[in-house]
Amino acid sequence: MKSVSFAPPAIGIEEYEAINKVFSSGWLSQGPETDQFEKELAEYIGCKHVIVVNNGTSALICALLSHGIQPGDEVIVPAYTFIATINSVLSIGAKPVLADIDSQTWNTTPELMKKKVTEKTKAIMPVDIAGMAVDIDEFEDFASENNLIMIEDSAESIGGEYKKKKIGSFNHTSIFSFHMAKLITTIEGGCISTNDDEIAQKIRSIRNHGMEGKYHYVNFGLNLRTTDIQSSIGRIQLKKIDQFINHRKKMVQIYRDRLGDRVSYQKIPSYISIHPYMIFSIQVDGNRRDDINTYLNHNQISTRMWPSIYKSPYHNQLFNDEFPNADKVANSLINLPIGNGIKENEINYVCDILLKKL
Numbered sequence: 001m002k003s004v005s006f007a008p009p010a011i012g013i014e015e016y017e018a019i020n021k022v023f024s025s026g027w028l029s030q031g032p033e034t035d036q037f038e039k040e041l042a043e044y045i046g047c048k049h050v051i052v053v054n055n056g057t058s059a060l061i062c063a064l065l066s067h068g069i070q071p072g073d074e075v076i077v078p079a080y081t082f083i084a085t086i087n088s089v090l091s092i093g094a095k096p097v098l099a100d101i102d103s104q105t106w107n108t109t110p111e112l113m114k115k116k117v118t119e120k121t122k123a124i125m126p127v128d129i130a131g132m133a134v135d136i137d138e139f140e141d142f143a144s145e146n147n148l149i150m151i152e153d154s155a156e157s158i159g160g161e162y163k164k165k166k167i168g169s170f171n172h173t174s175i176f177s178f179h180m181a182k183l184i185t186t187i188e189g190g191c192i193s194t195n196d197d198e199i200a201q202k203i204r205s206i207r208n209h210g211m212e213g214k215y216h217y218v219n220f221g222l223n224l225r226t227t228d229i230q231s232s233i234g235r236i237q238l239k240k241i242d243q244f245i246n247h248r249k250k251m252v253q254i255y256r257d258r259l260g261d262r263v264s265y266q267k268i269p270s271y272i273s274i275h276p277y278m279i280f281s282i283q284v285d286g287n288r289r290d291d292i293n294t295y296l297n298h299n300q301i302s303t304r305m306w307p308s309i310y311k312s313p314y315h316n317q318l319f320n321d322e323f324p325n326a327d328k329v330a331n332s333l334i335n336l337p338i339g340n341g342i343k344e345n346e347i348n349y350v351c352d353i354l355l356k357k358l
C-alpha cells in the first residue's frame, strides 16, 4: 500500500461534464446553477430555504449576523470543535464562551451550556461532532426557555438524521460545509438552512455586501458568494449523497469489526437515526495516542487530531476556565481515514497497521 489519504473524495465523469456545461454557458460566478443547487438542497433537507455560500465558516458568520449578534454579545460554543466555530464568533466582535462536552458522545449538552449563561448570552451554537447530531429537542427547549438564539453548527452532518428528521430541517438556523472531506463537496463551500423567511432574506443580502435591490445596501455584508462552477459539482454530488453515506457506513463497519474493543468509539444515542460518519475517530489510551498516531503516519496513513482549542497559542489568551472532558477527548482521539472515495483494502491496511500497535 503506497499511502492512505485522510479523506479521499469521489468525483466522477458526471462532475466533469457538469463543470464543462457551466464553462460553456457564458456565466461562471453565482447564478442559475446556484439557484438550482439551493432548491435541490432545500428539497433534500426538507426545509424552506437554503442559501449557498463560499464555505462553512462564512455560513456561520452569515447565521450569526442574520440573527443580529452584536459585538460584546456572548455565544456559547463547545470546547471541543473545529476552530471555525469559535473564529466565526470572534470575527464579528462577539465573545465565544466555551462549554465542556460529554465524554461519551463528544458533543456538548444543554446542562453543560446552562452553567455558562450570563445576562450577556445571546446565542448558543452546539456542534454535531463527526456528523452526529446533538440532542436537538433538548437544545431547542433550552434555547427557548432562556430566550436564546440557537444556531446549529452542523458543518459535518449533512445527510444525518435526528429522530428520523434530516439535520437542517428544524426550526432553528443550521449551517453546513462542502469542504473536500465532507459528505458532499463543492471543493470549498457551505450553506445555511432555515425555515424563517426573514432570516433567509437577510442572509441572501449579507452574502452580497448587504445589498437588496440594485446597489442598495440595507445590511452589513461581505462577498461570501460561491460560483456556478462549484454549484454544478454540488448538484451532482447531492444526487450521490445516499450512496456516499452507505459507503461510509460500510467502511466504518469494517473498522469496528476489525478493531473491536481494542479501542473506544463515539457513543451513538438512540435519537440518532442516521450518523453520516463525516469523521471516524477512535479513542485510545491518552498516554499512547501520539505514539500510535506517529506509527500510522510512518506507515503512510494520514490522520487528523484536533487539539483543545482553548490551549492553542492564540486562543489561550481568551479563555480562563478548564474543560476536563474536552481535554480528555482531544488527547485520546485519532481521526482515521474515511471518505466517499476510500477503498475497502485501504481500511483493511489501516486496521492491519493499527492492530500491530494497539
Ligand SMILES: Cc1ncc(COP(=O)(O)O)c(C=O)c1O
Binding pocket: 055, 056, 057, 058, 081, 082, 084, 085, 127, 153, 155, 156, 177, 178, 179, 188, 189, 190
Ligand atoms: C464543526 C465545523 N464547523 C465549521 C467548519 C467550517 O467549514 P469550512 O471549512 O467549510 O469553512 C467546519 C469545517 O471543517 C467544521 O468541521
